[in-house]
Amino acid sequence: MSETPIVLRYDRGTVVVSGGPRGFALETLPGVLFDPRTSHYRAPGRYYRAIVEYLLHHKIPYEDTARGWANEPVGWKLVTERTPRDYQRAAVNAWMKSGCRGLIVMPTGTGKTFTAFLCIEKVSRPTLVVTPKIDLMVQWHTEMEKSFGVEVGMVGGNEHNWQPLTAITYDSAYIHLEKWANRYGLIIFDECHHLPGPAFSVIANASLAPFRMGLTATPERADGGDMLFPELVGPIAYRLDITDVAGEHLAPYQTHRLYVDLTPQEEETYRRCRDEYRQFVAERGINMNGPEGFRRFLFEASRTPEGWKALRAYREQKRIVQAAQGKMELLEKLLLRHAHDRVLIFTADNATVYAIARRFLIPAMTNQTKPKERKSILAKFHAGYYTALVTCQVLNEGVDVPAAGVGIIMGGTGSATENVQRLGRILRKYGDKQAVLYEVIAKNTAEEFVSDRRRQHRAFQ
Numbered sequence: 001m002s003e004t005p006i007v008l009r010y011d012r013g014t015v016v017v018s019g020g021p022r023g024f025a026l027e028t029l030p031g032v033l034f035d036p037r038t039s040h041y042r043a044p045g046r047y048y049r050a051i052v053e054y055l056l057h058h059k060i061p062y063e064d065t066a067r068g069w070a071n072e073p074v075g076w077k078l079v080t081e082r083t084p085r086d087y088q089r090a091a092v093n094a095w096m097k098s099g100c101r102g103l104i105v106m107p108t109g110t111g112k113t114f115t116a117f118l119c120i121e122k123v124s125r126p127t128l129v130v131t132p133k134i135d136l137m138v139q140w141h142t143e144m145e146k147s148f149g150v151e152v153g154m155v156g157g158n159e160h161n162w163q164p165l166t167a168i169t170y171d172s173a174y175i176h177l178e179k180w181a182n183r184y185g186l187i188i189f190d191e192c193h194h195l196p197g198p199a200f201s202v203i204a205n206a207s208l209a210p211f212r213m214g215l216t217a218t219p220e221r222a223d224g225g226d227m228l229f230p231e232l233v234g235p236i237a238y239r240l241d242i243t244d245v246a247g248e249h250l251a252p253y254q255t256h257r258l259y260v261d262l263t264p265q266e267e268e269t270y271r272r273c274r275d276e277y278r279q280f281v282a283e284r285g286i287n288m289n290g291p292e293g294f295r296r297f298l299f300e301a302s303r304t305p306e307g308w309k310a311l312r313a314y315r316e317q318k319r320i321v322q323a324a325q326g327k328m329e330l331l332e333k334l335l336l337r338h339a340h341d342r343v344l345i346f347t348a349d350n351a352t353v354y355a356i357a358r359r360f361l362i363p364a365m366t367n368q369t370k371p372k373e374r375k376s377i378l379a380k381f382h383a384g385y386y387t388a389l390v391t392c393q394v395l396n397e398g399v400d401v402p403a404a405g406v407g408i409i410m411g412g413t414g415s416a417t418e419n420v421q422r423l424g425r426i427l428r429k430y431g432d433k434q435a436v437l438y439e440v441i442a443k444n445t446a447e448e449f450v451s452d453r454r455r456q457h458r459a460f461q
Contacts, residue, residue, distance in 0.1 A: 003021065003061055004019050004020060004021060004022070004061075005019055005020070005060075005061040005062050005063050006018070006019050006020040006024075006026075006029075006055060006060060006061070006062040006063070007019045007062070007063045007065070008048075008051065008052075008062060008063065008064045008065065008066040008067075009065045009066050010045075010065070010066040010067075010068065010181070010182040010208065011042065012177075012178050012181075012206075013044070013045050013177050013178060013181045013202075013205070013206030013207075014042045014043060014044055014045055014206070015032075015042060015043050015044075015045060015047060015048050015051060015066050015208065016040050016041070016042045016066075017029060017032050017040075017041045017042065017043070017051070018040065018041065019063075020060070021060065024060070026041040027041070029041075029043070029047075029051050029054055029055075030043070030047050030050035030051055030054055031043035031044060031046075031047030031050065031051070032047070032051070044205045044206065045181050045182070045205065045206045045207050045208040046204060046205050046206075046207060046208075046231070046232070048066060048067070048208040048210065049208075049210035052064070052210075066182055066208060067182060067185075067208065068182040068183040068208075069125060069126045069164075069182075069183055069184060069185050071185075073124035073125070074124045074125060074126065074164060075124060076120060076121055076124050076148050076150065076165070077121060077148070078117060078118075078121055078147050078148060079147065079148060079149040080146065080147050082114065084114070084115075084118060085110075085111065085249065087106075087110070087240050087244075087245070087249075088110075088111055088114065088115045088118065089118075090238065091104050091106065091115050091237075091238040091240070092115060092118045092119055092122065094237045094238035095119055095213065095237045095238060096119075096122060097237075098234060098235065098237040099234070100119070100122075100123055100186075100210075100211040100212075100213075101211065101212045101213075101233065101234030101235075101237075102212070102213070102214070102233065102234030102235050102236060102237030102238075103192065103213075103214040103215075103216065103219055103229060103233060103234065103235070103236045103237060103238075104116075104213060104214070104215055104237060104238050105216055105217065105218075105219055105236055105238065105239040105240065106215075106217060106238075106239075106240045107217050107240065107241065107242040107245065107250060107420075107424055107427065108217050108421070108424030108425065108427060108428070109249075109250050109402075109424060109427050109428035109429070110240060110245055110249055110250065112190075112215045112217075113140070113143060113215075114147075115215075116129075116188055116190075116213060116215060117143075117144070117147050117148075119186075119213060120148075120165075120186065120188075123185070123186050123211050125184070125185030125186045125211065126164040126165070126183060126184045126185055126186070127164070127165050127166075127184060127185070127186040127187070127188065128166050128167075128168060128173070128180060128183075128184040128186070128187050128188070128207075128209070129144070129166070129167045129168070129187075129188045129190060130168055130169070130170055130173050130187065130188065130189050130190065130203065131167060131168070131169055131170070131190045131191065132169070132170050132190070132191045132194050133169065134156055134157040134169060134371070135371070135374070136190060136191070137154060137156050137157070137167045137168065137169050138154070138157075138167075139400075140167040140190065141153075141154045141167045144165055144167065148165065150163075150165060151163055151165075152165045152166065152167065153165065153166030153167070154166065154167050154168070155167075155168040155169075155172045155173075155176065156168055156169035156171065156172040157169070162179070162180065162183075166180075166184075168180075170194060170195075170200050170203065173203045174199055174200065174202060174203055177202070177203065177206050180207075181206045181207050181208060182208045184207070184209050185209055185210060185211055186209055186211040186212070186213070187204075187207050187209040187211075187212055187213075188212075188213045188214075188215065189203075189204070189212075189213070189214045189215065189233060190215050191215070191216055192214030192215060192216045192219070192229070192233060193216045193218055193219055193220075193221055193226070193417055195214065195228075195229075195232060195233070196221060196223075196225030196226065196227075196228040196229070196232065197225065201228060201232060204232035204233060205232070212232075212233045212234055213233070214229060214233040214234070217242075217420055217421065217424055218416065218417035218420045218421060218457075219236065220416065220417060221417065222414070222415055222417075241458050241459070242420070242423070242424070242427065242458070242459040243458055243459060246427070249429065250427040250428070250429060251405065251426070251427050251428065251429055251430070251433050251434065251435040252434055252435065253423070253426070253427060253434070253435035253436065253437065254434075254435075254436045254437070255423070255436075255437045255438075255439070255459075255460055256436065256437070256438050256439070257438075257439045257441060257451060258330060258438055258439065258440050258441065259441050259442075259443040260324060260326030260327055260329075260330050260440065260441070260442060260443060261326055261442075261443050261444075262320065262324055262325075262326065262442055262443070262444075262445070263324075263325050263326070266320050266324055266325065267444075269316065269317075269320060270317050270320045270321065270445065272313075273313035273314070273316045273317035273320075274313070274317045274446075276309070276310060276313040277310045277311070277313040277314040277317070279310075280300075280301070280306065280307065280310035281297055281310075284300050286300065297311075297314075298311070318348075319351070320442075321411070321442045321445050321446070321447050322347065322348050322349060322352045322410065322411040323351075323352050323355055324442050326442070327410055327440050327442065328356075328359065330440055331345070331356070331360070331408065331410065331440065332360070334406075334408055334438060335360065335388060338406045339387065340387070341387070341405050341406045341433075342381065342382075342384070342387055342388075342401075342403045342404045342405055342406065343387065343388040343389070343404070343406040343407075343408060344388075344389055344390075344391065344395060344401065344404045344406070344407050344408070344422075344425055344426065345362070345388065345389070345390040345391070345407075345408045345410060346390075346391060346392070346395075346407065346408065346409045346410065346411075346412060346422050347390065347391070347392050347410045347411050347412075348392070348410070348411030348412050348413070349392060349411070350366045350367075350368070350392050352392075352410065352411060353365075353366055353390050353391060353392050354366075356390045356410070357390055360388070360390075362386075362388045362389065362390050363377050363380075363381075363386055363389055363390070364389075364390050364391070365377055365378075365389060365390070365391045365394050365395065366391065366392050366394060367392070367393070367394060369394070374394075377389065378401065381401065381403065381404075382401065382402070382403045384403070389404075393418075395422075395425055400428070401425055401426075401428070402428035402429070402430040403430055404425055404426045404428075405426055405430070405433040405434070405435050405436070406426065406435070406436055406437075406438075407422055407423065407425060407426045407435075407436070407437040407438065408437075408438045408440065409422060409437070409438065409439045409440065410440050411447070412450075412454065413450070413454065414449075414450040414453035414454050415453075415454055416453070416454050416455070416456050416457045418454065419454040419455065419457065419460070420457050420459055422437070423437050423459055423460075439451055
């Protein structure tokens, strides 16, 4: 048999395979298929590690021009003096034992970022950290430069500086896929519950990185997308729940559900609007469970006058529940009760954010708030100049607000992920605070069922 080596090369997020011993079927290699468009054999980039391991195991000679990083340690060392906690060491060891692949699931405030730094030091290969938001990208960039004492790249928000250690947003990673997919040996997906979506999963599929890490407090997804993690990143290598560390490494906490009645007028309008839109979806056989059902409802509603009327009814019954008079009155009592605490108020939409901000003269933070203003608001909140802050989804993940000890949920989705993230915002250790999370729910409305769904997590049992 000829000893012609197999040749691996990189091409736009894929590994192209050619050559090989006489009679060897290239489709035997993991993930490799024939591409009739180019008459080449290729595999998505994520199969790079499996292909190399197969070739080494079967002692098949190969030439590797696909890998764009040196296959030797970079030599990064943490320059900051910080002693890892026992569970952080356990997380690093578990991830290493799983082949340096997989998810590390830890609650907000327990040091996921530092745990990742320990793993970067262990692997010591060019590393790309992918984050969902610009704020988080900047945060990672700052912490990595301080912790490793080297220049760190940043790609996103008009920054285009590629370095062996780089932070990037999911959007920029998707846009600039071809530039980086073969340049990094370790890829870290922060808040990785975003990853399994149709667009962002392309990032993981295209990357050649043999070492992979996902960081999140809440890996489960309502659409079942978390089932894709083993192939995109790896299985859950280590898991720490809020209940495991509350009171020791996180603030002790309580959760309360508070119910309010709709006014007679609100009740009448809510029932009429809800019956109107539900009749429309029933007549067209639309299942409103899940994003696909809602998209179909929007499509059908846009086609006829009856549809537009149903859509207006849907929005009106939502508005009534989210900004009910009883909710606002109860919110006032809670703000008075916690006048000396730092309070975060969460709503389901921006309109309710601004309504609360105007009524109670509370600073608002939404996706429309500019980064400079956002930074100023958070600094004043932490310093105690502001004692309350109202937001929609901006503070759900990634933003550090350690002074916050009280959370008030005025509205939201049925996502357990969102609910745990909101709880996590008030659990960072800060003095001797005792955290408390309130859910304010309109009685005898669909919001009761939404609340039941979002509490399906150990943290609320």
